[in-house]
Amino acid sequence: MTTEKGSISIHTENIFPIIKKFLYSDNEIFLRELVSNAVDAVQKIKRLGSLGQFNGEVGEPLVEVSLDAAAKTITISDNGLGMTAEEIKKYINQVAFSGASEFVEKFKDAKDANEIIGKFGLGFYSAFMVSDLVEIQTLSYQDGAEPAKWTCDGSTSFEISEGSRTTRGTSIILHVNAESEEFLSEGKLQEILDKYAKFLPVPIKFGTKTTQEEDGVDEEEKPKYKSVEVDNIVNTTNPIWTKAPADLSDADYLDFYKQLYPFGEDPLFWIHLNVDYPFNLTGVLYFPKVKDDFDMQRNKIKLYSRQVFITDEVKDIVPEFLMLLHGVIDSPDIPLNVSRSFLQADSNVKKINSYITKKVADKLAELFNKDRKAYEEKWSNIGLFVKYGMISEEKFYDKGKDFALLTNTKGENFTFEEYKEKVAPVQTDKNGTVVYLYTTDTEKQDGFIQSAEKKGYDVLVMNTPIDSHFVSSLEQKLEKTQLKRVDASVANQLIEKDEVLESVLSEEQSTSVKAIFEKAIAKPNFSVEVVGLSPDDSPVTVTMDEFMRRMKDMAKMGGGMSFYGNMPDSYKVAINGNHKLVSKILASADETEQSKFAKQAVDLALLSQGMLTGAELTAFVSRSVELI
Numbered sequence: 129m130t131t132e133k134g135s136i137s138i139h140t141e142n143i144f145p146i147i148k149k150f151l152y153s154d155n156e157i158f159l160r161e162l163v164s165n166a167v168d169a170v171q172k173i174k175r176l177g178s179l180g181q182f183n184g185e186v187g188e189p190l191v192e193v194s195l196d197a198a199a200k201t202i203t204i205s206d207n208g209l210g211m212t213a214e215e216i217k218k219y220i221n222q223v224a225f226s227g228a229s230e231f232v233e234k235f236k237d238a239k240d241a242n243e244i245i246g247k248f249g250l251g252f253y254s255a256f257m258v259s260d261l262v263e264i265q266t267l268s269y270q271d272g273a274e275p276a277k278w279t280c281d282g283s284t285s286f287e288i289s290e291g292s293r294t295t296r297g298t299s300i301i302l303h304v305n306a307e308s309e310e311f312l313s314e315g316k317l318q319e320i321l322d323k324y325a326k327f328l329p330v331p332i333k334f335g336t337k338t339t340q341e342e343d344g345v346d347e348e349e350k351p352k353y354k355s356v357e358v359d360n361i362v363n364t365t366n367p368i369w370t371k372a373p374a375d376l377s378d379a380d381y382l383d384f385y386k387q388l389y390p391f392g393e394d395p396l397f398w399i400h401l402n403v404d405y406p407f408n409l410t411g412v413l414y415f416p417k418v419k420d421d422f423d424m425q426r427n428k429i430k431l432y433s434r435q436v437f438i439t440d441e442v443k444d445i446v447p448e449f450l451m452l453l454h455g456v457i458d459s460p461d462i463p464l465n466v467s468r469s470f471l472q473a474d475s476n477v478k479k480i481n482s483y484i485t486k487k488v489a490d491k492l493a494e495l496f497n498k499d500r501k502a503y504e505e506k507w508s509n510i511g512l513f514v515k516y517g518m519i520s521e522e523k524f525y526d527k528g529k530d531f532a533l534l535t536n537t538k539g540e541n542f543t544f545e546e547y548k549e550k551v552a553p554v555q556t557d558k559n560g561t562v563v564y565l566y567t568t569d570t571e572k573q574d575g576f577i578q579s580a581e582k583k584g585y586d587v588l589v590m591n592t593p594i595d596s597h598f599v600s601s602l603e604q605k606l607e608k609t610q611l612k613r614v615d616a617s618v619a620n621q622l623i624e625k626d627e628v629l630e631s632v633l634s635e636e637q638s639t640s641v642k643a644i645f646e647k648a649i650a651k652p653n654f655s656v657e658v659v660g661l662s663p664d665d666s667p668v669t670v671t672m673d674e675f676m677r678r679m680k681d682m683a684k685m686g687g688g689m690s691f692y693g694n695m696p697d698s699y700k701v702a703i704n705g706n707h708k709l710v711s712k713i714l715a716s717a718d719e720t721e722q723s724k725f726a727k728q729a730v731d732l733a734l735l736s737q738g739m740l741t742g743a744e745l746t747a748f749v750s751r752s753v754e755l756i
């Protein structure tokens with residue numbers, strides 16, 4: 129074979145500077161690209177063998193990555209189908225795109241190497257991100273093929289000559305450039321292989337490792353061990369998502385979870401995904417124990433394409449609320465290498481999205497129907513996630529309404545339907561609206577909860593970070609239902625009934641009581657009202673309007689309600705006209721005493737709700753001492 133020199137056919141000066149310079153940030157993917165090419169080559173020879181188009185020995189498939197730090201080379205070798213010199217010219221030299229100048233223009237600002245590499249079939253060329261010189265040594269499986277060698281220094285010129293390979297397959301030898309010497313480290317390469325190659329379908333060898341092997345028995349008949357040097361195979365070639373669920377046990381799923389997240393707590397349950405029409409997708413999604421801090425738990429799903437790790441940013445492929453799940457999705461049909469906006473518009477991605485949503489909902493429904501008790505035990509961990517899903521995805525709400533649970537202060541769980549049935553008889557107001565009461569803090573709102581329960585009302589616990597949104601969405605979805613925080617008004621007024629307890633005070637008396645309290649409180653954001661409650665209810669109750677408070681809570685969560693977030697807090701002060709303290713205040717002739725008692729009663733109400741602090745608390749304490 130004669131040495132041939134030529135020019136790589138792209139019609140612009142040089143694309144390599146672009147690949148090198150603009151894509152520097154994730155240049156570690158060169159290894160992913162070259163190892164996947166090697167895996168492809170091995171799989172192709174196997175296929176040719178099984179199709180009878182290759183009659184030689186296929187042998188044990190193997191891809192080997194090796195490092196020669198002294199020579200500053202990294203070599204990726206395979207025993208795949210190899211290439212003839214002609215094939216090198218065809219597959220390597222003719223870079224697979226036509227409009228090179230358009231390419232340069234378009235991608236000079238590219239930030240994502242994936243984008244550029246996938247789109248133009250440039251996988252092999254990613255080698256130049258880290259190399260001064262790239263060498264191919266290859267021998268094709270074809271009868272009479274001669275070994276070929278190709279070298280290129282990153283300019284557009286290459287050289288093909290006779291190669292030195294004596295066995296079938298290909299070696300790619302990278303002469304690592306000065307800026308990329310970080311890759312000349314065993315630790316670094318192992319790390320990259322762990323990230324991208326962990327589940328590739330062909331064994332990937334990277335050096336050797338020492339393990340212990342049984343070596344007969346000692347005098348006491350105990351097994352003896354010796355150290356042996358074995359191949360360091362970095363991957364598991366058939367991870368569980370490639371197997372049939374019927375062939376897997378719970379232990380297999382849990383083991384795999386540990387492999388993915390060595391420090392994670394065991395997941396609650398999982399779903400095995402397996403579709404082949406209208407798109408191809410396999411995977412296993414795990415439900416973790418969701419902690420309140422859910423930002424920490426996002427981006428845990430790993431996306432693969434034919435077992436090659438692509439990314440753990442699955443934002444557009446997995447519905448937003450499912451970002452809390454963990455696990456693996458593998459799909460050759462997801463366009464991995466294109467831009468975000470394209471991904472969002474892609475119809476396969478949309479279908480994948482709704483498929484996953486449906487699968488997750490079905491799994492939850494199944495768990496709920498199969499073993500309600502076990503499901504309820506898991507509720508504290510999955511509730512947050514189910515609520516999040518119901519708020520953000522209409523379709524998920526429709527399914528979720530049958531298995532979402534409402535939990536009351538006694539720790540009892542109800543489905544939406546069960547709950548309505550439970551409370552409707554007692555908690556329907558005079559307009560026929562069922563009022564659900566809830567607390568966001570059983571400690572702080574204890575007084576209100578007790579008063580409500582005394583009236584025979586039930587109180588739900590809504591104390592997770594997304595509950596303020598969940599409450600609003602429930603109110604929109606459930607017919608003729610209103611949700612009220614238990615401290616939104618005094619117990620008697622939480623649910624408006626026809627029968628109103630009248631205040632024993634005359635209108636004139638009410639007006640003067642109101643004036644006394646207004647003067648005593650002297651705050652513009654407290655509005656005073658005299659109401660007729662039972663004589664054993666508190667003399668004074670301070671409440672915050674339900675609507676206002678909820679809007680403020682949502683503003684805190686960042687729900688675009690900042691207008692409300694900036695409003696000053698406003699409170700309602702309900703004076704129980706039927707309480708004897710109120711009659712006592714009215715009866716007093718001394719204005720200072722009236723004001724002192726009124727102040728004291730209001731402060732007690734604030735105190736019971738943890739709202740009395742600072743100077744006001746100090747003033748209250750000295751006033752109390754004085755009164756004793």
Ligand SMILES: Nc1ncnc2c1ncn2[C@@H]1O[C@H](COP(=O)(O)OP(=O)(O)OP(=O)(O)O)[C@@H](O)[C@H]1O
Pocket residue numbers: 161165166169206208209210211219220245246248249250251252253298
């Ligand atoms: N190790 C190898 N053994 C045999 N052929 C190879 C090997 N590496 C590359 N090739 C050939 O070179 C071609 C070009 O490789 P390259 O990685 O640039 O693009 P691709 O694999 O076709 O697409 P992409 O990597 O972008 O998915 C391959 O399609 C294959 O025919």
